[in-house]
Amino acid sequence: MVHTSMWLCVACSIFMVAVFWEGGLPVLRSGDDYLASLRDGRQVYVGGQIVEDVTCHPGFAGAARTVARLFDVTASDPSLRYIEPETGEQTNVNFLRPRSGDDLATRRRLHVAWAGVSNGLFGRSPDHVAAMVTGMACRPEVTGSERFSENLVNYWRYIRDNDLYLSFAVLPPAGSKSGKSTGVQNAMRVVGTDRDGVTVRGFKMLATGGPLCDEILVGNAQPLRPSDVAVAVSFAIPANHPGVRILARKPYAAHAVSRIDDPLADFDEADSAIYFDNVQIPWERVFVLDDPQASYGLFVETPAHTLGNAQAHIRLLVKMRFILAAAKRLGDALDFTGNPAVQGVFGGLAARVKMLEAAVVAQEAHPESWPNGYVSQDRQFMYATSNWSMEYFPEFANEMRKLLASHAFQQPADVSAFEDDYTKSLFLELNRTEDFESAMGRYRLIRLMWDLVGSELASRNNQYELFYAGPPHVTRTRVWDYFDWRAAEAPVQEFLTRTGPASSPDGVAPARALGGGDAILGDRT
Ligand SMILES: Cc1cc2nc3c(=O)[nH]c(=O)nc-3n(C[C@H](O)[C@H](O)[C@H](O)COP(=O)(O)OP(=O)(O)OC[C@H]3O[C@@H](n4cnc5c(N)ncnc54)[C@H](O)[C@@H]3O)c2cc1C
Numbered sequence: 001m002v003h004t005s006m007w008l009c010v011a012c013s014i015f016m017v018a019v020f021w022e023g024g025l026p027v028l029r030s031g032d033d034y035l036a037s038l039r040d041g042r043q044v045y046v047g048g049q050i051v052e053d054v055t056c057h058p059g060f061a062g063a064a065r066t067v068a069r070l071f072d073v074t075a076s077d078p079s080l081r082y083i084e085p086e087t088g089e090q091t092n093v094n095f096l097r098p099r100s101g102d103d104l105a106t107r108r109r110l111h112v113a114w115a116g117v118s119n120g121l122f123g124r125s126p127d128h129v130a131a132m133v134t135g136m137a138c139r140p141e142v143t144g145s146e147r148f149s150e151n152l153v154n155y156w157r158y159i160r161d162n163d164l165y166l167s168f169a170v171l172p173p174a175g176s177k178s179g180k181s182t183g184v185q186n187a188m189r190v191v192g193t194d195r196d197g198v199t200v201r202g203f204k205m206l207a208t209g210g211p212l213c214d215e216i217l218v219g220n221a222q223p224l225r226p227s228d229v230a231v232a233v234s235f236a237i238p239a240n241h242p243g244v245r246i247l248a249r250k251p252y253a254a255h256a257v258s259r260i261d262d263p264l265a266d267f268d269e270a271d272s273a274i275y276f277d278n279v280q281i282p283w284e285r286v287f288v289l290d291d292p293q294a295s296y297g298l299f300v301e302t303p304a305h306t307l308g309n310a311q312a313h314i315r316l317l318v319k320m321r322f323i324l325a326a327a328k329r330l331g332d333a334l335d336f337t338g339n340p341a342v343q344g345v346f347g348g349l350a351a352r353v354k355m356l357e358a359a360v361v362a363q364e365a366h367p368e369s370w371p372n373g374y375v376s377q378d379r380q381f382m383y384a385t386s387n388w389s390m391e392y393f394p395e396f397a398n399e400m401r402k403l404l405a406s407h408a409f410q411q412p413a414d415v416s417a418f419e420d421d422y423t424k425s426l427f428l429e430l431n432r433t434e435d436f437e438s439a440m441g442r443y444r445l446i447r448l449m450w451d452l453v454g455s456e457l458a459s460r461n462n463q464y465e466l467f468y469a470g471p472p473h474v475t476r477t478r479v480w481d482y483f484d485w486r487a488a489e490a491p492v493q494e495f496l497t498r499t500g501p502a503s504s505p506d507g508v509a510p511a512r513a514l515g516g517g518d519a520i521l522g523d524r525t
Helices: 002-020 031-037 061-076 101-118 129-136 146-162 292-300 304-334 340-365 379-404 421-430 436-453 456-467 472-482 485-499
Strands: 043-046 049-051 081-083 090-092 166-169 189-194 197-208 215-218 233-238 244-248 271-282 286-289
Touching: 031 061, 061 101, 090 146, 101 304, 101 340, 129 146, 129 166, 129 215, 129 292, 129 304, 146 286, 166 271, 197 233, 197 286, 233 271, 233 292, 286 292, 292 304, 304 340, 304 379, 304 436, 340 379, 379 436, 379 456, 379 472, 421 436, 436 456
Parallel strands: 043 244, 166 215
Antiparallel strands: 043 049, 081 090, 166 197, 189 197, 197 271, 215 233, 233 286, 244 271
């Protein structure tokens, strides 16, 4: 037995070497490389406790293994790499600066492959923030200075060549947005500069994956006022940088009873407040300083937001399809999908999934051109998709809860019921079978559905879908900004001209078109 496992281990190592090394050179970072790098002295807090090693902590170990699997997926699949022109090296397509629709399709393949690992439940997988920095590096001049542009591109090169996982904290804490002063300044701000760098102090929200990432990107993804100069700073630092405190929310995974009772615990991705305790940021890591417009502009005046949200939408599609299929399997098992009324409900939900798929296809169908020869998905469709998903996902999840009705609560408290002969026999009777395996199959489906739409983790995930791209009113404003009003209004103007005096009514402003132009049925105007 010992011998067998030893040989298995050796065979496994040979396989891993074959997969991750080609021609004597390391191809891409492996999951093991990633896990080892997490033991770096980072300051992660859960309540008042400091976490010694996130790879062993019950709240984070499963999520860390999930991220490790993502790296193994890219390392073992050549279609998820590209040859980076600057280096000639095989590189994770996560860092591909897209110049064509084909490049966008290549990027999509990575998002689909990585979302598949968690069935879309790991929102801020490493392809989210890396996509944003890659987008920023397509138009670095938005930083407003040659020196900062160079810093940004060099930073993109660094994370690209080391295949790093970034989280980001781009939101001020509660209370500081209104600008009303209480005398206590809690939002992270610049408190000093010297020849070595910039010193910052205060809170920045809300780094999903903070305890698990290699680096944290810090900036402002929401508009700032011209007077917000002290907080208008953008930079990136390692998660273990001196003075960086990662304050994790309650890790639900730490309270998991078993893999059967809490089947999604490995995807609990650890949202965290970040506290900067007089942290010095070296100059080469600073991308914007004292410039509110540029700090926000890095997200919206470059392809950053578009490339990052493309990941979010593709991941959500994978997740909605998974939830739909799990509900269908449960409906079959509990015998309610035979009912035509229930089939109608499923039909409506399946239509939602297809609508999202159509939106993802539409974003990519007409790549939007950016300066410097780069492209992104179409912003009109992208912002419309963000808005649609924020508004409709909660309804989708609620419909799922209705389908689940009381079934999660008809089950035993947890798997310990199967260790006792009497409670096990009651469980079999409840399921009208003597076949334990088939009763367990049903139990597992019910637990899965509850973890998808009902549990504390599901509730957090619901909140994520509401706020992943910022608050709804900001997303709606972006749709207003990028919708091609000019093209939409043209037929109205044409009608008015044809049927009466040609001049516009007084006070009607000319329509704006910030995005990629109208793309109705493929025709651009
Ligand atoms: C699960 C989860 C993960 C997240 N991950 C990240 C991350 O990785 N990185 C990151 O930087 N951020 C992250 N966020 C933060 C997210 O960007 C914010 O939740 C979002 O921007 C809203 O900010 P807030 O939570 O401070 O709410 P607030 O801005 O305080 O808003 C509270 C409520 O008031 C409404 N509201 C506020 N102002 C207005 C207004 N002017 N008009 C109308 N309604 C208004 C909001 O819509 C909301 O309903 C995450 C959030 C969640 C829930």
